[in-house]
Amino acid sequence: MPNPPEESLTTRGLAARVGYSVQQVRDLERLGVIPPAVRAANGYRQFGASHLTALRVYRAMAAALGPVPARALVPGLVAGTVAEAAERIDVLHAELAAERARVKEALRALDVALAEADEVFTAEDALSIGELAQALGVRPSALRHWEREGLVRPVRTPTTAASRTYGATAITEARIVAALRAGGYGIPAISVLIERVRARSGPAEVRDVLAARLADLTRRSVALLAAAGHVHDLLVDRTDAAPAD
Template identity: 60%
Template sequence: MTTAALGRLVGYSSQQVRDLERLGVIPTAVRGANGYRLYEQRHIIALGTYRALAAAIGPVPARQLLPTLLASTLDEAAEMIDELHAAIARDRARVREARRGVDTVLTEAADAFDEHDAMTIGELAQALDVRPSALRHWEHEGLVSPDRITGSQARRYDARAITEARMVAALRSGGSPIPPIARILSQLRETGLTMEARALLDERLADLSRRSIALLEAASHLHALLVAREPSRPPVIR
C-alpha cells in the first residue's frame, strides 16, 4: 500500500509515517518502479506496536526502543520487554516508599527539636542519601532554606530546613517534578496541609497502574511484531 493508505489505516499522516520509517520505528519500505514507497502487513504491525508501546511508556522511549527491538535477537528482545515491566515495578516501589516517607516526615515534624541536632550540608546529604549538590539545587529552587553560620558561608539546617529537605527527597524519589513540590512546600509553610503531597504521589501510582495495563495490551502487538519479523521462529515472551 502507499504511504497515504498506510497512514489512513493506522491514524497517522503521511509525514508521520515517513518520519517513523526514517527513525527506524518501522522497517524500511521497498520502492516501486515509480520510486514510491510500498508498505506491507509488517508495516501495519510495526505501527500498531509503536502506538501501543507509546501509550505505555511514552512516544520518545517507544521511538528509541523499537529500532533496537527490530535489530535484536529474540532473546535480547524478550529481555528488553521484561525490563519494561520491571522498570514500572521499580517506579511503583519508589513511589510507595515516598508515600511512606511523606507520612513519616509530617508525623515527626511536630516533635521537639534540639538545636544541637542541626546538620551541615554533608551530614544532611548523607542522612537523605543524596548528593550535596542536590541540596544546593533545591535551595536554589527555593525548596529548602538553610541558615548560614555567622561569620562563614557554611549552611546550617535546622528543624524546618531538615523537614523541607526530607519532604523534597521523598517526593523526588517518587518521581514528582520540582514545580508541584514547590507548591506543596508553600502550602505546608502556610497552613500545614498535606493533602496535595499525598494526592501527588497517589496520582503517580495511578499513572503507573495505567502504564502497566497499557503495557499488557502492547504485549500482543509486540508478539505479532516479533512473529512477523521471524515467522519461522515463534518467539516466547517471558
C-alpha cells in the first residue's frame, strides 16, 4: 500500500504549527535552522514534515539554551550526519554537568570562606600572593587583576609597593571572588556583590545568586531532555531516508 502524500504547508501554516510569525520562519530558513523550502510553480514556499520537525527542534533548543545558541546549533543538527548530531547533544549534556559542578564548588567555597572569616586571625596567618594563589587554585596574575578591579584589598608592605600581604578580610574577599568566577560570573557583577559583602549585607545574597544559577541549570537540563524527543524525530527521519548498505 503506497504511503500517503506528505502534507504541504505554506509559510503561514508552518508558522502557526509552532506559534511563530511568518517572518520568523523566513529568518530561520535563511539561517539554515530549517531546510530550504521547495518552491511551487507560482513561486510560493512549500514546507513539509521535515521542516516542521526541524522547527520544533529549534523551538525546544531555544527553550533549553536560549535563541542565539540554538540558532548556532540547530543548522548543524539539520545538515550534519547522525553521528555528528549525536556527538553534539552529548557535548551539551556534558557542558551542563560541568557547569553544575562548578556552581556547586562555588557554593562550597563561599561557605568555607564565610566560616573561616569568623576565626581568630593573627599576623602569622597572613598569606603572600603566591600562597593565596596556590590555595585558591588561580594564578597570581588573577589576584593582581582582582586587586586592580577593587575586588580584593591586600595590605601593601611599607618597604616595597610590590609586596602584598593578604589578611583575613582580603582572603575572604579573594575566596568569594574565586567562588563567583568559578560559577561563571563576570567582574562587574562580582564587584556589586563584593561591595554588599563589605557592607555586611551580601553573603546571603551571593549564595542566593549561585543557588539561582543552579536552579537555572536544572531547568535547562530538563528542557534539553524535552528537546531530545524532537531531535530523535529529526535523526530517525534522516536514518530512515539513508540508503541501505
